[in-house]
Amino acid sequence: xxxxxxxxxxxxxxxxxSERSGVSASALHFYERNGLIxxxxxxxxxxxxxxxxxxxxxxxxxxxxxxxxxxxxxEALDSLPDGRTPTKRDWTRLSxxxxxxxxxxxxxxQHLRNDLDGCxxxxxxxxxxxxxxxxxxxxxxxxxxxxxxxxxG
Amino acid sequence: xxxxxxxxxxxxxxxxxSERSGVSASALHFYERNGLIxxxxxxxxxxxxxxxxxxxxxxxxxxxxxxxxxxxxxEALDSLPDGRTPTKRDWTRLSxxxxxxxxxxxxxxQHLRNDLDGCxxxxxxxxxxxxxxxxxxxxxxxxxxxxxxxxxG
DNA sequence: CTAGAACCTCAACTAATGTTGAGGTCAATC
DNA sequence: GATTGACCTCAACATTAGTTGAGGTTCTAG
Numbered sequence: 064x065x066x067x068x069x070x071x072x073x074x075x076x077x078x079x080x081s082e083r084s085g086v087s088a089s090a091l092h093f094y095e096r097n098g099l100i101x102x103x104x105x106x107x108x109x110x111x112x113x114x115x116x117x118x119x120x121x122x123x124x125x126x127x128x129x130x131x132x133x134x135x136x137x138e139a140l141d142s143l144p145d146g147r148t149p150t151k152r153d154w155t156r157l158s159x160x161x162x163x164x165x166x167x168x169x170x171x172x173q174h175l176r177n178d179l180d181g182c183x184x185x186x187x188x189x190x191x192x193x194x195x196x197x198x199x200x201x202x203x204x205x206x207x208x209x210x211x212x213x214x215x216g
Numbered sequence: 217x218x219x220x221x222x223x224x225x226x227x228x229x230x231x232x233x234s235e236r237s238g239v240s241a242s243a244l245h246f247y248e249r250n251g252l253i254x255x256x257x258x259x260x261x262x263x264x265x266x267x268x269x270x271x272x273x274x275x276x277x278x279x280x281x282x283x284x285x286x287x288x289x290x291e292a293l294d295s296l297p298d299g300r301t302p303t304k305r306d307w308t309r310l311s312x313x314x315x316x317x318x319x320x321x322x323x324x325x326q327h328l329r330n331d332l333d334g335c336x337x338x339x340x341x342x343x344x345x346x347x348x349x350x351x352x353x354x355x356x357x358x359x360x361x362x363x364x365x366x367x368x369g
Numbered sequence: 370c371t372a373g374a375a376c377c378t379c380a381a382c383t384a385a386t387g388t389t390g391a392g393g394t395c396a397a398t399c
Numbered sequence: 400g401a402t403t404g405a406c407c408t409c410a411a412c413a414t415t416a417g418t419t420g421a422g423g424t425t426c427t428a429g
Contacts, residue, residue: 078375088376093417107425109376128328132415165329169322175281176318231405241406242388250386260395262406285385370429377424383417394407399400 074103074111084120091120099123099137122154129161130168227256227264237273244273252276252290275307282314283321 081088094100095110100119102110119140126136139157234241247253248263253272255263272293279289292313296306 076375087418089418090416092378097416105425107376108378109425127416134415162329162333165325169325169329172318172322172325176315176322180315229405240388243386245408246387258395260406261408262395287385372429373427375424375426378422380420382419385415387413389412390410392408395405397404398402 072114074113075116077102077110077112080112080116080120083117084124086120086124094120094123094133097133097137099133099140126161129165131161131164225267227266228269230255230263230265233265233269233273236270237277239273239277247273247276247286250286250290252286252293275310279314282318284314284317 075083077088077091080086081091084091086094091100095102100112100116100123102112102116105111122140123133123136126139127133131139139160143153228236230241230244233239234244237244239247244253248255253265253269253276255265255269258264275293276286276289279292280286284292292310
């Protein structure tokens with residue numbers, strides 16, 4: 064393997080990682096402070112990222128799009144041996160969890176939409192009878208519902 | 217109309233509104249500070265809510281469940297003549313907007329889920345080729361996508 | 370070798386959505 | 400008429416996910 068300067072093996076500066084990942088440098092600092100990513104340093108203390116950090120940052124972004132808080136994403140990354148960037152196998156395992164989360168969220172929103180449809184035109188908004196007002200009746204019982212995404216656990 | 221003490225016309229204290237609406241008193245204070253609800257005061261400066269505030273608070277909660285920030289909910293309420301609590305007609309108009317928002321959110325999540333399904337097993341997470349990493353390709357073009365919910369406008 | 374771009378740290382700030390606590394008042398009951 | 404629970408205000412704190420700025424250093428191109 065020839066080690067060409069500027070080759071695919073050269074580590075990335077924070078500016079490069081930022082541009083390629085679409086994540087601001089300040090956010091990358093933030094992720095590092097919170098243990099989501101790591102970097103080596105040059106003699107002059109500047110960060111140098113291995114190229115697999117691109118995948119790791121991509122993983123973080125995707126997980127965020129699914130709706131997961133950084134804390135959960137961090138736990139998922141921590142659950143990998145050596146805290147390594149997800150490999151294909153890891154990704155398969157983790158993404159099925161993401162998939163379930165997505166399914167739940169979609170189901171919860173669809174449920175809410177059904178309720179909304181039932182209520183449009185009735186205008187009741189009655190605390191007693193309107194299912195939109197009493198999500199605990201059904202959503203609460205199933206553990207789903209939009210609140211799930213605003214609460215611990 | 218007989219004005220029975222304890223009848224359906226008696227205004228509600230903050231404790232009563234809190235219990236009936238399921239919204240904490242501190243949150244009701246907060247909503248008031250932010251112009252989402254209003255209250256009359258007793259001679260002793262305690263809040264007294266008209267019973268229609270129940271509907272108004274219910275409206276706020278439901279809108280939050282749809283995913284709207286309080287700012288937007290406030291704007292919707294402000295858009296009503298006299299800043300009144302939504303009537304049946306108002307509710308119909310506003311709820312169709314909520315309905316559209318819900319539809320968009322569901323569609324965005326389903327899109328993400330499709331992408332996720334396409335990626336499970338490939339493990340690529342390549343910034344160049346993976347649609348999960350480049351939502352701008354399609355989601356961006358359609359104006360949908362989960363990012364929509366994290367950005368102004 | 371030097372100018373300017375890129376980078377460094379640390380602290381403070383933002384925004385949304387509230388909660389908690391201190392210190393004091395009101396209202397209903399015994 | 401005193402007690403007690405409900406209520407009042409105001410300020411500070413909590414959480415998530417970062418951004419901004421000051422003040423200083425390093426890297427790279429000419």
